[in-house]
Amino acid sequence: xxxxxxxxxxxQQPELHEHSQDxxxxxxxxxxxxxxxxxxxxxxxxxxxGKLIGIVGPNGAGKSTLIKAVMELVPKASGRVMxxxxxxxxxxxxVGYVPQRESVDWDFPVSALDVVAMGxxxxxxxxxxxRKADRDAAMEALDRVGMAEFARRQISQLSGGQQQRVFxxxxxxxxxxxxxxxxPFAAVDAATEQAIVRILHDLRGRGRTVLVVxxxxxxxxxxxxxxxxxxxxxxxxxxxxEVFTPENLQKxxxxxxxxxxxxxxxxxxxxxKP
Amino acid sequence: xxxxxxxxxxxERRRDRGPCKRAAGLAVLLLLAIGTPLMGAxxxxxxxxELPGSREIWQVMTLRDYNTRVVVLGTASLGLAAGMIGTFMxxxxxxxxxxxxxxxxxxxxxxxxxxxxxxxxxxxHLGGLLLGAAATGLLGVxxxxxxxxxxxxxxxxxxxxxxxVFFGLGVALLGVIQKMGTGxxxxxxxxxxxxxxxxxxxxxxxxxxxxxxVAVACALLFKEFTxxxxxxxxxxxxxxxxxxxxxxxxxxxxxxTVIGLQAVGLILIxxxxxxxxxxxxxxxxxxxxxxxxSALIGALSGMIGAAASALVPRxxxxxxxxxxASLLFTVSLLFGTSRGALRRWSQRRELNRKIERQxxxxxxxxxxxxxxxxxxxxxSLMGKRAWTPRELARLMRLAVREGSAVDxxxxxxxxxxxxxxxxxxxxxxxxxxxxxxxxHADVAAxxxxxxxxxxxxxxxxEMVSKLERALEEKQQSAVPRSPHTIxx
Numbered sequence: 001x002x003x004x005x006x007x008x009x010x011x012q013q014p015e016l017h018e019h020s021q022d023x024x025x026x027x028x029x030x031x032x033x034x035x036x037x038x039x040x041x042x043x044x045x046x047x048x049x050g051k052l053i054g055i056v057g058p059n060g061a062g063k064s065t066l067i068k069a070v071m072e073l074v075p076k077a078s079g080r081v082m083x084x085x086x087x088x089x090x091x092x093x094x095v096g097y098v099p100q101r102e103s104v105d106w107d108f109p110v111s112a113l114d115v116v117a118m119g120x121x122x123x124x125x126x127x128x129x130x131r132k133a134d135r136d137a138a139m140e141a142l143d144r145v146g147m148a149e150f151a152r153r154q155i156s157q158l159s160g161g162q163q164q165r166v167f168x169x170x171x172x173x174x175x176x177x178x179x180x181x182x183x184p185f186a187a188v189d190a191a192t193e194q195a196i197v198r199i200l201h202d203l204r205g206r207g208r209t210v211l212v213v214x215x216x217x218x219x220x221x222x223x224x225x226x227x228x229x230x231x232x233x234x235x236x237x238x239x240x241x242e243v244f245t246p247e248n249l250q251k252x253x254x255x256x257x258x259x260x261x262x263x264x265x266x267x268x269x270x271x272x273k274p
Numbered sequence: 275x276x277x278x279x280x281x282x283x284x285x286e287r288r289r290d291r292g293p294c295k296r297a298a299g300l301a302v303l304l305l306l307a308i309g310t311p312l313m314g315a316x317x318x319x320x321x322x323x324e325l326p327g328s329r330e331i332w333q334v335m336t337l338r339d340y341n342t343r344v345v346v347l348g349t350a351s352l353g354l355a356a357g358m359i360g361t362f363m364x365x366x367x368x369x370x371x372x373x374x375x376x377x378x379x380x381x382x383x384x385x386x387x388x389x390x391x392x393x394x395x396x397x398x399h400l401g402g403l404l405l406g407a408a409a410t411g412l413l414g415v416x417x418x419x420x421x422x423x424x425x426x427x428x429x430x431x432x433x434x435x436x437x438x439v440f441f442g443l444g445v446a447l448l449g450v451i452q453k454m455g456t457g458x459x460x461x462x463x464x465x466x467x468x469x470x471x472x473x474x475x476x477x478x479x480x481x482x483x484x485x486x487x488v489a490v491a492c493a494l495l496f497k498e499f500t501x502x503x504x505x506x507x508x509x510x511x512x513x514x515x516x517x518x519x520x521x522x523x524x525x526x527x528x529x530x531t532v533i534g535l536q537a538v539g540l541i542l543i544x545x546x547x548x549x550x551x552x553x554x555x556x557x558x559x560x561x562x563x564x565x566x567x568s569a570l571i572g573a574l575s576g577m578i579g580a581a582a583s584a585l586v587p588r589x590x591x592x593x594x595x596x597x598x599a600s601l602l603f604t605v606s607l608l609f610g611t612s613r614g615a616l617r618r619w620s621q622r623r624e625l626n627r628k629i630e631r632q633x634x635x636x637x638x639x640x641x642x643x644x645x646x647x648x649x650x651x652x653x654s655l656m657g658k659r660a661w662t663p664r665e666l667a668r669l670m671r672l673a674v675r676e677g678s679a680v681d682x683x684x685x686x687x688x689x690x691x692x693x694x695x696x697x698x699x700x701x702x703x704x705x706x707x708x709x710x711x712x713x714h715a716d717v718a719a720x721x722x723x724x725x726x727x728x729x730x731x732x733x734x735x736e737m738v739s740k741l742e743r744a745l746e747e748k749q750q751s752a753v754p755r756s757p758h759t760i761x762x
Binding site for chain 2: 071095104110
């Protein structure tokens, strides 16, 4: 799709900073643009193995774009991306993707099990049908997200959270090493939230790396080990305990948080007066 | 259109009477098949308008007559192929693209005619005409994709522009051809409305081979097309060549459109691509069945349409095929077992009944909740809800009949053991759900059947016990305990 950037990338050593060769994900000076307007500038980071990593930032900060660019769903203007030391197109089987729930038409005539089985299509290969072994694997993945009893249901007859869990199961059935999840916690019910957290811990326990686009600042320290603070550029990234600080959040959310703070301050003062 | 007869009445050509052999295999590719030399179409219409007698109907229905057999088999295979590939086209949300495609075939037909005639050949060589049709059809689709990609115009605008411009160009070119004065030019208009009766055995064979190729392709690529239609972005992350798959799909749509031009015409062919899958969707929630049903509906429409036009001379088969298909569509819309109107209506009625019944049980339970286990009077029930005396009387009768309550003299009602269990479960579920909505109003659990789905399964056991505690704190009266062990 963008052969020049990829070819240029393969044998050039980055000058700015040393990237580890076998990191699950290494992004080198990546810039992404939509309609001539850059949405991500010079993203340069390594993702450590076996961690749960939250990607946090305001609306329009390019969170989804970041993971879409890594998976070559949107073209890069410049830079390159390495998955375990090789370009994405050679490592697809190692990457599991959980798209946003709104990205598909849930009226489609398939069951929950059918959707999860799509996670096995790559392994099945061209022209071959889905077999019993694939359906069994899909069933097992549905069971892991607590959805086994809904396997036969047409997908529009599931609640929003249940649909989200179907997408999660589809990624799980791939048995990838690196997972990319686009807002899996958006507008889900409590059971789904618990199921996702449980699955995330389970994945980490098995040494998998998970990147999660997330919008709820409150739950970041609880859910994630690492955090990437993003606002069209990487403001900060690293362990939550070091990076998830008021100063960094201020830099990420800028005026918006300030406004909130001021409003809160005003309320407090107003409330304190007799 | 004009009442003009096909131009080659004078020279009735010998029909290809060879046996309608099955295609040797898939090696016979589509373009090859289209390129097969064909002599022009002969007219078999006679001018009488008598209604068919029973003997004629019998002959047609049993496919005794050779010509009828050819036409019926041809249109049936066309319907089958269109129904199958149309299913994926519909699910890919490309229905209108198919319409633009079919209209864009007209200039191709005209250009092919001009080229062939000006090189001294037979301007109406069918293979050449269809190749031209396919070429401008694909060009039209290409224009739409380019307009969408490189301008900010929306898809509907791009479709409208291409459809009308290409069709207009085609009509203009037909005008030019008439001015050219080649005698055999007449009859090209039949591609607009279709002329099933002029179908030859060799045409039927082409349609049959194409139908076979489309059917085999849909079977082989079932999984790939499903993924393409449901979630193309996910398909791309998995390394599936989405553009190539899209192209394959549209190529098959083009093939079906082109072979259908002669039989149904370019205005109506889109109906054969869209109506059968749309009708099939009312009967099933499974894609495989939708595909099979759509193929059957398409084939049936093709058969009936062709048979009817064989029985009644001058009856345009294309129009009858479409009318038949839309009749089947209407039946599906009304009576479809999965999404039909009747089924939806009865489901809503059932739901209303269920809610009414639950309202009664809950009302009785709540009236007797504070330890006064006993009988409830009609008057106190009337005060509980805004129901009319007649409604209440009907609900009470139903409750007695199903055994959840017993009627006592003096307009009193008492719950049976089963009825009380059921009522306790209902009240508990409703109170927990209400508590949930109060405490977690930001994430409403949509699409949840509050009674069929045990609350533990939707919200998780932890959340339920949290809700139970919250409810106990709020009310003096505890939540009725679940009659089942939690999480069973």
